[in-house]
Each structure stands twice: as C-alpha cells, then as structure tokens.
Amino acid sequence: MTKAEIIEVLAKLGYKTIQHKKFGDLIEMDAEDAFVFSSIIGSSYLIYPYGITMKGRYEVFIHRALFSDGYYIYSPGLFGRNIEGKLIEENSADMLLKKYPAVFKNKKYIYIEDIKTKKLSNVENNIFNLIKSEKEDPSNYLVYKNFESGASAESLFEYLASMEFIKSGYITENQVPWFQQNLKHNGKTLQGGIPDFSAFHCRVSSYLKSLGIITENRGVSITLLPVIKNFRVIKNDDSIKTKTQYELIIGEVKSSKSSLAAATVQIKKYGEVQLANKLFTIIPNVADNQIDFVGEMFVENNTFKVKGSNVDITIDKDRQSHDDEWISNYIKILLLGNLPFKKIVDFIEIYRKNTNQTLLENYEAVHLLDAVIMTQDKYFFEYFIKN
Amino acid sequence: MAYTSDLRVKNILKEVDIEVRKILAEKEITDRLNLRIYDESDEDALSWNNGGLAFSDPKTGRDLGANDGAWSIDNSYPLIVVEGTFGTERGQFGDGQLNRISHSLGVALNGYVGVTLVPYKGQSFVKKGSRKDIINKKINYSNGLLHKGMATLALSFSKNNTGKFLIVDPYEKNLLRDLIVEATLKHLGRKNNFDSIVDRIIKNMTDYLGKSVYGARSKQTIKTIYDESGKTIPGKARFYTQNIAALTTSTKRDAHGLLGKNLIELYSTKENLYSIFIRLTKDDIELLRNRRSKEFSFILNNPKIKVKCIDDLIFTDLKVFKDVMAFKDKNLHQESEKALIGEIQNGFNAGTIRIRL
Numbered sequence: 001m002t003k004a005e006i007i008e009v010l011a012k013l014g015y016k017t018i019q020h021k022k023f024g025d026l027i028e029m030d031a032e033d034a035f036v037f038s039s040i041i042g043s044s045y046l047i048y049p050y051g052i053t054m055k056g057r058y059e060v061f062i063h064r065a066l067f068s069d070g071y072y073i074y075s076p077g078l079f080g081r082n083i084e085g086k087l088i089e090e091n092s093a094d095m096l097l098k099k100y101p102a103v104f105k106n107k108k109y110i111y112i113e114d115i116k117t118k119k120l121s122n123v124e125n126n127i128f129n130l131i132k133s134e135k136e137d138p139s140n141y142l143v144y145k146n147f148e149s150g151a152s153a154e155s156l157f158e159y160l161a162s163m164e165f166i167k168s169g170y171i172t173e174n175q176v177p178w179f180q181q182n183l184k185h186n187g188k189t190l191q192g193g194i195p196d197f198s199a200f201h202c203r204v205s206s207y208l209k210s211l212g213i214i215t216e217n218r219g220v221s222i223t224l225l226p227v228i229k230n231f232r233v234i235k236n237d238d239s240i241k242t243k244t245q246y247e248l249i250i251g252e253v254k255s256s257k258s259s260l261a262a263a264t265v266q267i268k269k270y271g272e273v274q275l276a277n278k279l280f281t282i283i284p285n286v287a288d289n290q291i292d293f294v295g296e297m298f299v300e301n302n303t304f305k306v307k308g309s310n311v312d313i314t315i316d317k318d319r320q321s322h323d324d325e326w327i328s329n330y331i332k333i334l335l336l337g338n339l340p341f342k343k344i345v346d347f348i349e350i351y352r353k354n355t356n357q358t359l360l361e362n363y364e365a366v367h368l369l370d371a372v373i374m375t376q377d378k379y380f381f382e383y384f385i386k387n
Numbered sequence: 388m389a390y391t392s393d394l395r396v397k398n399i400l401k402e403v404d405i406e407v408r409k410i411l412a413e414k415e416i417t418d419r420l421n422l423r424i425y426d427e428s429d430e431d432a433l434s435w436n437n438g439g440l441a442f443s444d445p446k447t448g449r450d451l452g453a454n455d456g457a458w459s460i461d462n463s464y465p466l467i468v469v470e471g472t473f474g475t476e477r478g479q480f481g482d483g484q485l486n487r488i489s490h491s492l493g494v495a496l497n498g499y500v501g502v503t504l505v506p507y508k509g510q511s512f513v514k515k516g517s518r519k520d521i522i523n524k525k526i527n528y529s530n531g532l533l534h535k536g537m538a539t540l541a542l543s544f545s546k547n548n549t550g551k552f553l554i555v556d557p558y559e560k561n562l563l564r565d566l567i568v569e570a571t572l573k574h575l576g577r578k579n580n581f582d583s584i585v586d587r588i589i590k591n592m593t594d595y596l597g598k599s600v601y602g603a604r605s606k607q608t609i610k611t612i613y614d615e616s617g618k619t620i621p622g623k624a625r626f627y628t629q630n631i632a633a634l635t636t637s638t639k640r641d642a643h644g645l646l647g648k649n650l651i652e653l654y655s656t657k658e659n660l661y662s663i664f665i666r667l668t669k670d671d672i673e674l675l676r677n678r679r680s681k682e683f684s685f686i687l688n689n690p691k692i693k694v695k696c697i698d699d700l701i702f703t704d705l706k707v708f709k710d711v712m713a714f715k716d717k718n719l720h721q722e723s724e725k726a727l728i729g730e731i732q733n734g735f736n737a738g739t740i741r742i743r744l
Contacts, residue, residue, distance in 0.1 A: 070525045
C-alpha cells in the first residue's frame, strides 16, 4: 500500500490526519491507541534516537496448553528473571512507566516513512534529528516504516483486523500462541505454526466487562492488558458482569494475493484441530479466497472489510473448554502486569499460606504460575481490584 | 503473543544502549558511538560493509551469519557486535544451540569483538515431569544449559586471537553495558578497564566449563586416525551420522549443528580436521557442494577441514562394513543403533576403519 492509502485506511478507523508543514501527512492518536499501534506493528517511539517499540514485551506462553498435553509452556517476557532464576519485573506497567514515561502521555503522531527496496531501514536517527530541528519533541512521534517490499504489510493487517474486532467487543491478539512444533492430531502430523491473528471471548471476559476493560462495542488488544492502568482508571462494577461463552476466531495474514495458496494451507491446518469457531484469510486484495468455510478480511476502496463465511465448521467443545481454562489464566497473568511487584509477591504468598506451603525468600516463575492457575477467578479478581 | 526471541533481544540491546549513552555522556562522549540495529532480519543478513550485521570468514570469504545489533565507531568500525538468543529458555537443550555459533565467530575471525548473549542456565518449560514443590502438575521446567562446545570454542578462540568471541548472560546485562563503555573509551584513547571486563567475561566462561573437556564423552569423536596403509596421521576427527535427507530437508536443521561442531573442533586444533560422513557418498557430497548452503560452503571450502565420506573409508573388518552399509538409510533415533555407533568409534580408533587420503 502507498503512504496515502495507509493514511486513508487509518483515517477511516477514526484517526485524525494532520498536515504538518515539514513532515507532510501524519496520523494523530491518543497515547493509548498509539501504544496498541506500536505493540502490534512494532513502530518505534522516538524516545531516543534509535527508537523504542512496545512490541515483543508481553510474552507469557510460547504454546497453547491444549497442544502441549495440558502443560503451561511459559516464557519470560512480561516478567523477567535474574541470574539466579528468580522472578523479577521486566515489562510491567510500573517498569515501563518508569523507563519510558513519554509513552503514556500526550497525543502521538504516526510518521510514515517509505522504505524503498534495497534501502536500509534504520531511519529513526535521521527522523529524530529532523523533528528536533523543528523544535518539536520527538517522543511524541512514532515511525511507521512502509516497506516497498511489503515486509511491513502483515503487521499492519494484523492491526487493522484487531481494530475491526475490538469494535465488536472482542479481545484480540496477534502472533497467537498455538503449536510451534509439529503436532500429532488424528493420526496426522501437523507442521508447527503461529496464527497471525485471533479474536476471542473467554470465561474471564465477564470480569473484564465488570472492570470496564471491555464493553459490547469496545474490546481490547491483549497487548494493552499488562499496562492498562497507565491509561485508564480501572473501577469495578459487578452489575455489568455477564457470563461469557468461549469463542475463538483465527486469521492468517498475507501481504498479497500471490501468497493466497500459502495462507490457505496454514488456515486449513489451524482449522483442522477444531478449536476455532471461525477462520479467515486476511489479504488486502483477496475478497474471495475460494474456500467456502473460510471468511475473508480485505481492503476495498481503502476500507478494511470483514466478510464471514456462512458455512459452519466442526468444533470440538471439549477442546474449547480446555482452551478456555488456559486462555483465562493467560489473561489473569497479563493483568498482573498492572500490580506493583510487591503485590504480586503478596499474591503468591497468600496462595501459599492458604495451601499450607512454605514461604520463600524469593519466588520463581513456576510459583507465580502455580498461584494464578490454582486461584479461582473470583478470588483472583477480588485481589486484583483491591490492589 | 508468541514471538521469536529476536524481538526481546533487540529490545534489551536498546535498553543497554540507553544506559551506555548515559555513562558516556558523563564522560562528555556524546557522539561517535553508533548502534546499528534493524527491525527486519533481512537487513541483519547484509554484510557489515553493506550496512548489515553479517561477517564472513576472511580466509574463504564464506558467510558466517548475521547478528542482532552492533555498536560501532562512526558507523564504520565494529566495536562490539552482538548475537542474542533465549534458546536455552525455549527448549534448546542440545546441538540446536550450535545453530548460531558461527555468527559471533565470524565477527571474531575478522579481529573484532563478537558477543553471544544467551542465558547460561535457562529455564525451559517442558511438557514432561512435574516439580514436587508445585501443586499444579502441569507446570515444570528443565534447565537448558549453555552448550559446552560453544563455550569451548569461544574460550579457545579468544585466548589465541586478537578478535574475541565472548558469551554474556542476558541476565547480567550490566556486563555487556560495561564492555561497550570500556571498549568505547579504549577506542577513543581514554583511560579504560576494557581488558579487565574481557577477563571477567572469560572467567565466567572458564568457570562454567570447569574441568569438562568438549567431546571427551562423545561417541563420535576419533582419537587416532589411520590412513589406508595403517599409519597414524595427525589431526582431529569426528564422524557424522546424518544422511542426505537430514542435510537437505528444509525443516531439519542438522546442517547448522554440524557446522557448529566443525567450528568448535577446527579452532581448538592447529592440525587438520577430518569430518567423516559415514552415511554419505561422493555423489551426496557433490550434491551438497552444488547446493551452496552456508554451512556446507564453509565446511567444503575450508582448507583445514578434510571432508571424507563412505567412499573414502577402508574397512578391514567386513562385518563392520556390512553393518554400516545396512544402517545407511535407517532412522537413527532408534536406540539399537547406539551399539553400532560405538562399534564404529572403536573401529576408527583401532585402525580397522581407515581413511583414504
């Protein structure tokens, strides 16, 4: 897509276009929207000359437990560890606010830079200096690199798909934990892979509703959950808690029609495990993927469109129930990113006292996982709201 | 979100960079040091002189792989080049770790400082077993330990050459920060502690290795090499059991580990290295030569590596010969082949399997 087309697509999401006398067209976002943009696309804030992205900071699980015999395959990311292997903060709300306060305040401007094929893309420093030369604050700017090669297109479409489903109250995720290694399923070996996009409801969505994090027409990107307190005041209102049924939508993104065949193979593979309720290809110039049970997301007249399939696909309810358990725990761990680290340690200790376990001087990630998974939602959210 | 560990590495490098700049600013050094870092791995793979982060073997010109970021002086002199991975925390317990061993080595071979950033003792969550102290039985990890071959190579190369191959734990990132600060001071002719920081990192690697000797327990290293006439010949040798499918199927990554092992042994000896492929024929070797993969380009073109295949071997024990030929196309994951591999090792060491030079 050209820079003008990207600006038009983003403007159609409701973002304001600003004509800057020196930098040309910019997209204006509030700090929260810019955070989501950066965390999905990878755009860097020009907080310092080389730019800082919010992408890749909140990993908790590498695979879905369902595809790992029920085991929780954890990875540091949101939380870190020290040299001794003890749990520490890494990308919590408090830590990011302390390290990069500019991310969480002021209006932000998306500066779109075209990157021609064979040109180097480390342009942040030059743009940083250009903004400074205009006596403006570079930390209010994010750079979106529009690669002529199409390299940046996939993450843009992951973002656009997220925005579309957020409008319908879903929780959305990009680079979705799935099975990265081969999976034996119904006598077949399915090659590993990671779906590009998902939108879902799960058991704890009802709690997110009572906290005002999601509503019927405003969902949330999962990347926002660990830091949401830096943008919003979280208040609990039990009266708007409604029971939510598990639902999973999976999408595979490709930057152009030439990759439709590859997208088809991948999305069919993800569908084969009968977990997702709906499947989509997300390809800008493919309005008809020729597969009756797979819907399409695409761009038409610079508008992002969603065309679902009317054909029902087979779903394994038992698998969905297992996945609901895992994904609800995943959401709970992400939310812990909002608590001061001391309160997370307190949470582990309350759990250990309640289960007659010894208190330790320091805890590891396994202790955190144990405490979250073994604590009922009701008690978890009571503790979360209180702290 | 499930990502490769590259993004986390790149985020860490920028955090280190911010701290480096604060320290240097206190010493009134505010320019000259540049960070070369990209979002896209395509650009990492460009050669250093073309703006990328990849280095080649100066002797053969063969590409040795890309790195994740580099600090340079005036965007030209590579001061500290870093390759990072959290493989030991993502299920890489063995030779898979050698996939990237050539990347920092490439930097060091050119006389610069290459750093591999990897947890020495990773917590890799796994789907077997359970920790007795954890109530939930679906939570467990095993320690993914840094491959001792990688530490052996880094240590032996750094001790004997101007260029350095250093391994730093990302959970000791202050060590990386100090290394960059001191390297900058040294390069600019200022008072510095560069050598003592390098010594500290080398001590970490030495302590980690302890008394272990790389390959001592391997069933595939050969202590004594015999030529066709039965004379012993100087050099190091190892035999490999990969078949042509393992080395040419894109989903398998055997060639990466194989290059790693060749590099470890190549740089821990001044003599020739014999790499013996007991399941490949001369035709297979030619096929690999023509495919021009990074790994085989290096192995087949390095003058110190002598590649031998089944057609280059002489068996004085007909039974062993028959056994080797029989298992040529078998699946080696089967337990029963371990005995044969031991038999082959004994055959090489006793001179009943000899090499045609």
